Every structure is written in C-alpha cells, then in structure tokens.
Amino acid sequence: MKVLGAIEAGGTKFVYGLGLEDGTILERASFPTTTPEETMKQVFDYFSGKPVEAIGIGSFGPIDPVKGSPTYGYVTTTPKPHWGGFNLVGAVSEVLNVPIGFDTDVNGAALGEYTWGAAQELDSCLYITVGTGIGAGAVVGGRLIHGLSHPEMGHIFVRRHPEDRYEGFCPYHGDCLEGLAAGPAIGKRWGKPAAELEPGHPAWEMEAHYLAHALMNYVLILSPQKIVMGGGVMKQSQLFPLIRSKLQELLNGYVSHAALAADIESYVVPPQLGDNAGLAGAVGLAKLALAGV
Amino acid sequence: MKVLGAIEAGGTKFVYGLGLEDGTILERASFPTTTPEETMKQVFDYFSGKPVEAIGIGSFGPIDPVKGSPTYGYVTTTPKPHWGGFNLVGAVSEVLNVPIGFDTDVNGAALGEYTWGAAQELDSCLYITVGTGIGAGAVVGGRLIHGLSHPEMGHIFVRRHPEDRYEGFCPYHGDCLEGLAAGPAIGKRWGKPAAELEPGHPAWEMEAHYLAHALMNYVLILSPQKIVMGGGVMKQSQLFPLIRSKLQELLNGYVSHAALAADIESYVVPPQLGDNAGLAGAVGLAKLALAGV
Numbered sequence: 001m002k003v004l005g006a007i008e009a010g011g012t013k014f015v016y017g018l019g020l021e022d023g024t025i026l027e028r029a030s031f032p033t034t035t036p037e038e039t040m041k042q043v044f045d046y047f048s049g050k051p052v053e054a055i056g057i058g059s060f061g062p063i064d065p066v067k068g069s070p071t072y073g074y075v076t077t078t079p080k081p082h083w084g085g086f087n088l089v090g091a092v093s094e095v096l097n098v099p100i101g102f103d104t105d106v107n108g109a110a111l112g113e114y115t116w117g118a119a120q121e122l123d124s125c126l127y128i129t130v131g132t133g134i135g136a137g138a139v140v141g142g143r144l145i146h147g148l149s150h151p152e153m154g155h156i157f158v159r160r161h162p163e164d165r166y167e168g169f170c171p172y173h174g175d176c177l178e179g180l181a182a183g184p185a186i187g188k189r190w191g192k193p194a195a196e197l198e199p200g201h202p203a204w205e206m207e208a209h210y211l212a213h214a215l216m217n218y219v220l221i222l223s224p225q226k227i228v229m230g231g232g233v234m235k236q237s238q239l240f241p242l243i244r245s246k247l248q249e250l251l252n253g254y255v256s257h258a259a260l261a262a263d264i265e266s267y268v269v270p271p272q273l274g275d276n277a278g279l280a281g282a283v284g285l286a287k288l289a290l291a292g293v
Numbered sequence: 294m295k296v297l298g299a300i301e302a303g304g305t306k307f308v309y310g311l312g313l314e315d316g317t318i319l320e321r322a323s324f325p326t327t328t329p330e331e332t333m334k335q336v337f338d339y340f341s342g343k344p345v346e347a348i349g350i351g352s353f354g355p356i357d358p359v360k361g362s363p364t365y366g367y368v369t370t371t372p373k374p375h376w377g378g379f380n381l382v383g384a385v386s387e388v389l390n391v392p393i394g395f396d397t398d399v400n401g402a403a404l405g406e407y408t409w410g411a412a413q414e415l416d417s418c419l420y421i422t423v424g425t426g427i428g429a430g431a432v433v434g435g436r437l438i439h440g441l442s443h444p445e446m447g448h449i450f451v452r453r454h455p456e457d458r459y460e461g462f463c464p465y466h467g468d469c470l471e472g473l474a475a476g477p478a479i480g481k482r483w484g485k486p487a488a489e490l491e492p493g494h495p496a497w498e499m500e501a502h503y504l505a506h507a508l509m510n511y512v513l514i515l516s517p518q519k520i521v522m523g524g525g526v527m528k529q530s531q532l533f534p535l536i537r538s539k540l541q542e543l544l545n546g547y548v549s550h551a552a553l554a555a556d557i558e559s560y561v562v563p564p565q566l567g568d569n570a571g572l573a574g575a576v577g578l579a580k581l582a583l584a585g586v
Contacts, residue, residue: 062547062548062549076549077547077549123439123440124439140434140438140440141433141436141438143433143436145433145515146416146433146434146516147416147417147433147515148512148516148517148518148548148550148553149516149548150516151516152548153514155513156510156513157451157452157510157543158450172545172546173545213450216450217449220449221446221449222440222514222515223438223439223440223442223443223444223445224440225441252465252466253465254355254370254445254465255355255441255442256355256369256442259441260441
C-alpha cells in the first residue's frame with residue numbers, strides 16, 4: 001500500500017505524520033504553531049527523505065480551498081498573527097513534489113470519520129469540533145461540502161440561553177455560536193477553565209443548550225446521517241446525553257426518523273477515530289489528491 | 294428531444310405539465326390540492342395518452358425521498374388533511390409506467406435554477422421559497438442535498454427581532470423561521486395580509502431581519518455560490534436590498550468573498566425561471582430519473 005503524508009495544521013499545533021491508504025496511521029509528530037517559517041521548517045525536516053506519494057493538509061482557517069482561485073491554498077483572513085495570507089499549499093509544493101490535498105481541518109476530520117470512522121457505512125456525516133474555537137465540516141452524498149468557499153459553521157447565530165449574561169468573545173460576531181460556546185467562552189462566563197468545572201455544574205446545561213441549537217440547524221439544513229462531536233470541550237462526556245435530549249426537544253418530532261428518536265445515542269456520537277480523526281482526515285485528503293479528486 | 298412529465302405537488306395546488314430535456318416548458322395546467330383521490334385523478338387524466346418518457350415530482354413535505362426506504366415516495370408527517378402517509382410515487386407508478394424522479398418541491402426548484410436558471414454556470418446554489426410556508430433546497434457539488442431524509446431549512450431557529458412580540462404560528466416549533474416569517478406570520482403580526490402592507494411599512498424591515506439571519510446560517514453551513522429567493526412574499530421586491538445589506542452586516546466581513554461584498558446584488562437574487570422554477574425543477578427531476586440518477 002502507498003504511504004501518504006498527512007498534515008493537520010492547527011492554530012495551536014501542527015500535527016503531521018505518515019499513513020496508509022486504508023487509514024492506518026504509521027507515525028505522528030507535532031510542533032507548536034509559531035511563525036510560518038519556523039513551523040514549516042519543522043514540517044519539511046520531518047518529511048525530508050520520506051517516500052510519500054501524496055500529502056493531505058487539513059488546515060485551520062479561513063482558507064481558500066477553491067481550485068483555480070488565485071489564492072487557492074492560502075490561509076486567508078485568520079486573525080492569527082503571521083498566518084493571514086500565507087500560501088500553505090505553495091510552501092509545501094515547493095519542497096515536496098507530490099499531489100497535495102487541501103481543505104479545512106474539520107472537513108478533513110469529517111472525511112476521516114466518513115471513510116474509516118463512525119460514518120463509514122453512510123453517505124453523509126457532519127463533524128464538529130468544540131475546543132478553543134468551534135468548526136464543523138461535512139460530507140454530503142459522498143463529497144466534502146464546498147461552494148463559495150468552505151463552511152464556517154461555528155459562526156452561526158443561535159438563540160441565547162435565557163439566563164446567559166455573557167457577551168460572547170468572537171471578534172467578528174460577538175455572541176455567535178463560537179463566541180458563546182467555545183472553551184474560552186465557558187472559562188470567561190464561569191470564571192474558571194471549563195476543565196475545572198464539575199460534571200453537575202450549570203455550565204454544562206447551558207453549553208448543551210447552545211450545541212443542541214447548532215445541531216438542530218445542521219440537521220434541518222444538511223440532514224446528515226450521523227453527527228460526530230469532537231474537540232477538547234466534548235471530552236466532558238456528560239454533554240452527550242444533555243445535547244441529545246435537547247436536540248430532540250427542539251426538533252419536537254418534526255423530522256420523523258429513528259435516528260432522531262430511539263436511535264439518538266448512535267446518531268450524536270464521539271469520534272470513532274478519537275484524537276487521530278484530524279490526522280486520518282489529512283490522510284484521506286492525500287488519498288483524494290492521489291486519485292485526482 | 295424527449296418529452297418529460299412534470300408534477301409540482303404543492304399544498305395549495307398541483308401544477309403539472311410537459312417539458313423537454315433542455316428545460317423548455319411545453320404546457321402547464323393546475324388543479325387545487327383537495328383529497329389525494331380527487332387531485333390524483335386530475336393528474337392522471339392530464340397525462341393519459343401523453344407520450345412522456347419519465348416523470349419528475351417535486352412535492353410539498355415532509356416526504357420520504359430515500360430510495361430503498363419502506364416509505365420511499367410517501368408524503369409522511371404533513372399536517373395537511375388526507376395526505377399524511379399517502380404513497381405519491383406509488384400512485385403515479387400504478388398509472389404511468391415510466392421512470393419517476395421524486396424530491397421536495399424546493400429541492401426541485403433548486404435543481405431547476407441550477408440546471409437552467411440563475412445558477413446554471415455554478416456547482417452549487419440554494420433556493421428558498423417564502424410564501425404560506427418557508428422551505429429551501431440546495432445543490433452542492435452538482436447534487437441535491439439528501440441524507441437522513443431531506444432538508445427542512447424553513448424550520449431553523451433564528452434570533453428574534455428585538456421589537457417583535459408575535460409568538461409564531463408553527464405547530465411544531467412556534468417561533469422558528471417559518472413560524473415568524475412566512476406569509477401568515479406577517480398577516481397575523483400586523484393585522485392585515487402581507488400583500489396589503491405598503492413597501493415602506495416596518496413589516497419589511499422585520500421580515501428582512503429574519504430572512505437575513507436564515508441566509509447567514511445557510512451561507513455559513515452550506516457556502517452556496519448563489520441564493521435564489523422565490524415565493525409569494527418575495528414578490529415584494531423591496532425585500533431584496535434590505536436582506537442583502539442585513540446579511541452583510543451580520544457576516545461582518547468574516548467570509549471574504551466578492552459575492553458577499555461588491556457582488557451581493559448578483560448573489561441574492563429572484564428566480565431566473567420565475568414562476569416556472571418549480572415546474573422546470575420537476576422536469577429536471579424527470580431528467581435525472583431517465584438517466585438513472
């Protein structure tokens with residue numbers, strides 16, 4: 001089987017490694033995300049001399065994933081210092097002369113779960129990560145969602161919880177989903193880091209309110225066959241039953257399907273690939289690039 | 294060119310007719326939607342002896358469009374009397390022995406605009422109708438969106454307008470988008486039919502608030518390359534500039550694309566196929582059925 005290179009370009013750290021066409025991760029390494037020059041040097045040193053046949057990059061965003069666009073392969077309007085306008089695909093292609101697949105980190109993770117994980121028997125799935133930010137990607141009819149650019153599902157507006165007085169921290173939208181429900185919002189609202197709040201803390205009911213509202217929109221707009229929830233905040237496993245029951249309450253039986261009724265526990269699930277979802281997704285992007293997709 | 298049959302099965306009236314593979318509508322007729330028996334008799338009388346090679350049906354919903362499902366082809370949980378659980382595809386296939394394409398009316402209209410209308414040069418588009426109800430369909434990567442079932446985008450929750458005291462009329466969700474912004478909501482909120490409110494009435498600013506919030510979610514979740522807005526309420530052409538500017542205000546520059554900036558007037562548009570969008574969409578569904586898609 002061919003060896004594929006994978007880069008999960010995160011805003012906090014870059015994870016990179018080697019995988020096989022069947023999704024097996026052979027090895028992984030990581031480096032904190034500093035400047036593009038320093039970070040990319042680590043990546044190139046790692047891949048130097050390794051016989052990869054294609055590279056997949058799942059990147060933090062916003063990015064330009066539209067082939068043929070003048071800024072294809074760039075990180076675009078990110079507020080992250082040094083990275084706005086950085087030509088990530090261009091930098092990799094100068095050093096590694098192989099096909100390159102490029103998409104958002106969350107589209108990559110959705111592809112990984114669709115190909116080898118929780119949604120491998122299905123035609124569609126949505127992957128959402130809830131951590132220092134909120135992002136989501138989706139596969140519909142076997143393909144990753146693209147259009148004008150890529151989805152930015154973490155920034156939708158959701159209805160505020162009636163008891164929430166926190167103003168939200170999104171620099172663009174204030175109290176959008178990310179502004180109200182990403183990890184930093186929980187910390188700022190309750191005065192200590194999310195990881196230090198006990199499982200019975202009211203923070204989790206409020207968090208579930210926001211995430212269930214987001215899931216309701218995703219279900220009504222995309223109708224995914226599975227929703228996979230990952231990221232640091234979702235390590236709080238008490239969130240899953242809270243989110244599932246609130247989602248059912250919000251939908252109120254309108255979409256008639258067992259997945260949203262008796263089978264809800266297998267509809268809203270953690271990543272089957274665990275912490276390898278992102279890297280496996282990048283392997284999946286490499287595989288698509290190799291196939292010329 | 295082959296002659297195709299088209300049925301736009303609406304909750305108020307059935308429109309049906311003949312079209313060609315290039316989207317030309319040859320003729321159309323309609324009948325008020327009464328009981329399934331009476332309505333379908335009109336449809337069958339119309340098609341009797343007509344040499345159609347396939348039939349496309351764009352239907353009001355919810356429906357089951359999932360091939361292989363035991364209730365494929367049914368109208369499912371509609372509150373409309375007599376139609377819940379009606380096997381629409383089954384009824385048509387008993388009388389007309391040709392391939393049948395079946396989808397929601399709004400997925401059909403999205404397909405029509407994608408194939409022959411406002412989005413014919415693109416890979417994706419969203420069609421939303423705002424009338425007695427609100428529904429939307431979308432083409433992503435050249436394909437209509439399906440998954441668990443079909444999208445029900447009219448029922449998403451959006452943020453309430455701060456001055457709105459109307460409770461919403463959706464029997465499932467109260468003040469979801471449809472409950473707050475479909476035609477009947479405008480009539481109930483302001484005490485007279487939407488069509489009688491002058492263009493400068495505050496109703497339209499409020500309506501634009503709700504529709505722009507919906508469009509923001511659609512943009513962030515689906516990233517469509519074009520948004521086509523049809524239906525009776527959208528005949529109020531003063532809504533278009535209001536919706537466009539509110540959408541820009543909400544996105545606040547986060548998604549960096551000319552379509553959402555200088556080119557917004559050609560991004561949020563009326564149907565190019567006008568009142569034929571639904572019927573042309575059904576022709577498109579017939580064409581897909583003929584191709585075995």
